Amino acid sequence: MVDITEHFLELVRLAATDLPPDVEISLTQALEREKTGSAARGALETILKNVEIARRDSTPICQDTGTPIFYVYYPEGWSTRRLRAQIESAVAKATQRTYLRPNSVDPLSGKNSGDNLGGNYFPTIHFEEVEGDTLTVDLMLKGGGCENVGAQYSLPNTALGAGRDLTGVRKVVLDAVHKAQGKGCAPGILGIAIGGDRGSSYLASKEVLFGKIAEDNSDPQLAELETRLTEEANQLGIGPMGFGGQTTVLGTKITSLNRLPASYFVSVSYMCWAYRRRRMIFKDGEVQYE
Amino acid sequence: MQELTIPINEETIRCLRVGDPVSLSGVMMTGRDTVHKWMVETFIYNTRQPQGDDLDVYEVIKPLLNGGVIYHCGPVVAGLETREHQFVAAGPTTSIREEPYQGDVMRHFNLRGVIGKGGMGPKTLAACQEVPGVYLHAIGGAASLIAQAVVKVVEVYKLEFGVPEAMWVIEVKDFPAVVTMDSHGGSLHAEIESKSRTVLEELLVIE
Structure with a gap:
């Protein structure tokens, strides 16, 4: 099976630093609805400026890079065990490169693992086998x-x-x-x-x-x-x-x-x-x- | 836009009103869930014995917080291995989780400002009137932009709490925020909560 860790890393970078176009358009439309000089409009202006900076500098849009939630739709023959290992490795690398904040905390000891890994639920990965030969991976970063x-x-x-x-x-x-x-x-x-x-x-x-x-x-x-x-x-x-x-x-x-x-x-x-x-x-x- | 220099004096605080945009410069400290619990249990309610370097850290942060500002923020930090720390992303976290502690922390350290997002409740508002202090709202999620206002990471304490939960002492320049709770009992959050409740009640009776 091919090693696509680098592709996963790029997926994480993109998710953390580059807001999807439909969301940005929706925020721009929201800005136009707010009165000039209002706190609401000011907030949206700041938000959109931040989106631009994050994209330009490849830095996190929000410092809370959340729980990484992956949905992996894989063709027959792929090993989910290996895919998991590659995703985990990409997540740890993304943390090192500050695309992600270390966010995985043991609730009993309070200890932060430092690399966004920890147990079977961090990151959260769902696997589903699909027909055909295309591997599709969806990633959402959901903040606390x-x-x-x-x-x-x-x-x-x-x-x-x-x-x-x-x-x-x-x-x-x-x-x-x-x-x-x-x-x-x-x-x-x-x-x-x-x-x-x-x-x-x-x-x-x-x-x-x-x-x-x-x-x-x-x-x-x-x-x-x-x-x-x-x-x-x-x-x-x-x-x-x-x-x-x-x-x-x-x-x-x-x-x-x-x-x-x-x-x-x-x-x-x-x-x-x-x-x-x-x-x-x-x-x-x-x-x-x- | 009112420019505020940390430490902030009492007169300046009393002049601030809900809705005022401000720009902060000077040295402040991040502190969120673990820090507030640690402060209250170890030094204010004394329900936990100081351990390790607790007392040393307390002595260092006391003068920093006197007339100072605490920022509810768990940053993304570069340079962890070289200890040449730099803030990469540093927006506010939701403040309401500190509501059980914030008022007592403000009184104990003579805190003049709390920066966060989402607003806080009546206990903190009462402390804002007494100390006096203000609650300053930063724009949630605007992490890359706000990080640019952090010109220097001065020091970090309690890094064993984890990067997001540690106390980062930072020097800021032109840090943007809005006063949403003032020292005269004004709270934008209480006002919006109540107005939106009235609308909600009207909507709930429609079948």
């Missing part, structure tokens, strides 16, 4: 500030008057956005999963964040709810950084997964504006990045 404001609701929720339907989903998501205020580095992107168990639901709420902001949901009901939630979240007026303003969230992505009759979970993963996700496509010895 926005991870901390994520939330999971078990419906019905009496306090919010939320029943087991899309109206109930809408209510709990708005509650989560209100609770987050500016703490998750607004304007954020909402990843929402309806259904599943506690674990699968949270996982799906992150997976849905690999899609593009402007991409329409193939389910018309969910597409409508996405648009509505983005509009209503913005009506809350929390604004960039929680300074008040027009844009609290840049977009909403919703997915659903089968649930048990007894359970109806709604999981909200809040992604900060530093929405760092990149893709690597490897085929016939050639690599491409998106």
Whole structure:
């Protein structure tokens, strides 16, 4: 099996230092909606200037380079054991080169491993075998500030008057956005999963964040709810950084997964504006990045 | 834009109001979750015995923090092997996690400023009025840009806490921030929380 550690390293560098174009466009549009001289507009100006500097200097957009979350879609015949070793080696190198901050901490001793490795969950790597001969790797760097404001609701929720339907989903998501205020580095992107168990639901709420902001949901009901939630979240007026303003969230992505009759979970993963996700496509010895 | 030089005196703090943009220059220190817990347990509540170099570090940081500024930040640092440290990325971390400790830390060290993001709660706001001090909001995620305001890494203490959690003493020039909690009881965060709550309640009754 070929050694593609260097390609993984480039994937990490790109994710940490170069914000994807759709996110930057969305932030620029948000800036245009804010009043001249407002704190909200000032925040977005600073954010966009920072994006430019990070890209130019190959330095991290945000110092919290988060949990590296990999999804590896591999053709038959690849060794996941070797792929894991190569990814881990690339992550350690990326840390040495300061594309990543040492972020992996033992919760019992408090010790930081110093190289972003530690156990089977750091970095987080999901493997899935696919047909064909193309290896595709998605990487998301999800920071702790926005991870901390994520939330999971078990419906019905009496306090919010939320029943087991899309109206109930809408209510709990708005509650989560209100609770987050500016703490998750607004304007954020909402990843929402309806259904599943506690674990699968949270996982799906992150997976849905690999899609593009402007991409329409193939389910018309969910597409409508996405648009509505983005509009209503913005009506809350929390604004960039929680300074008040027009844009609290840049977009909403919703997915659903089968649930048990007894359970109806709604999981909200809040992604900060530093929405760092990149893709690597490897085929016939050639690599491409998106 | 108000230019602030660290250490900051009481009169200057009293003149600052929510919404004022400021630019900081001078020497400040980073400190976040582990540092706040360590400070409070070891030197303020005295529930933990000082260990290792704790007392020495305490003696060094006391004058630094007197009239000084603490920055909620876990930086990306280059030059760890050569000890020629340089900040590569250094945006603020979410401040609310220090809410249980911050007020007591401000009073104990006579801290005039706390820089972070996302704002803090009533305990810190009360300390801002008493000490007096201000909460300064930096732009979350703007790490490469803010790192350019760090002209020098002066010293690092407690590196065994890990790079993000250590106390980095840094010299800054024209560090940009906005006052979002002042020494007169004003808090932009309390105001936005309450306004957005009213809107939320209206939205929740729509079926």
